Amino acid sequence: MNFKPQNVVIGLSLFGLLGGCATVTPPQLVEAREAYNVSSNGLAAKLTPTELYDAKKVLDKANKEFEDKGDTAEVRDYSYIAKRKIELAEVKARTELDRQRIAEAVKQGVVVRDTQMKDLQAGLVKTREQLEAEKNNGALKDKDLANTTAQLEAEKQARMTAEAKLAGAMKDLAAIAAVKEEARGVVITLSGSVLFASGKYALLETAKTKLDQVAEALKAQSDDKRMIVEGHTDSQGSDATNKPLSLNRANAVREYLVTKGVDSSKITAVGLASSRPLVDNNTAENRANNRRVEIVIQPAQVSAR
């Protein structure tokens, strides 16, 4: 092998070139580059691009320094700073995400509270309406009650008036006829001699005046009372004579009372002849007392339920 000086020069040159290319990239720069590659495709690129751009500028300095001068302390310093700035961009991005979460929570909270308040207000309005309706219903009930009370009061007043009228009529009646309370009802007794001529059943004119007062007393009775006109004779004469006479007299009285306004459906007439004497028929006075017409006002009948 021949030694040639030019070969030595070429060899040394190649060695120098290879040696220059073989300069190892410092780990700080490698880490910074890798960190930037990750962040540029991650959260920081979206939420904190300005911070990431600041980091990129420092990383560019590190790369430039490395290209120009190789692995120097400055390259490592710039790489270190670049990596810290990339990390800071990531941290700020996560912080921004949390801030957005807070803002969203606050916003949703406002919406939820607003909805709840609206629901609450709607509930209050509904409750108020119900209360108002119940109040009105109560007012109506009060009105009904007031009407009923007024009606009752009016009826009471009318009853009192009627009773007063009845009492007055019965008092007037007592002046012209015997009025007494018996088990069968109120019995008004009119003397036969006052009403009829002997053996007759046509009413005397003087009797009519008295019967007018009787009619007023009967009309004052409540509607639910029934009346019976009973004709009575003494024991003189036969039943064949006395029976029709007593019935005719009772009818004569009944018909007159009806003409004076007593309800015909509520008053009946019966002839009892001498079957129910008040006293014995031994004296003329007693027989006069037994000749009579009785009007029985029966107590109100309680309807069967």
Added chain:
Amino acid sequence: MFKKTITALAAFAITGCASIQIPADRLERSEASVRAAEEMGASAVPAARLHLQMAKDQTEAAKRMAGNGDERAVLVLARAEADAELALGMAREVTTHNDAERASEDLKAVKARTLP
């Protein structure tokens, strides 16, 4: 020859002991970042506490290097500032994250509550 040697040694001594001046605003900014991180509670957050300590150490190192005339002091100070800002960011992240969690819980509570 002796005179030349003395002159050279004197020049070396002067050059070796010369300090460099770190820009006042750079130093102030770095120290302010450290204080801000401490106030934000970085000491209570393990990762933030590490970077806070690194920031402090590098600030002191930068001062020493400047005193020794090492021009790299400025870059070391920049490293310190980067660590301090990262510590501050991490402390803020924890605080904000806790706030976010609390806001979510509050929202859940509001949604779950039943008004009369």
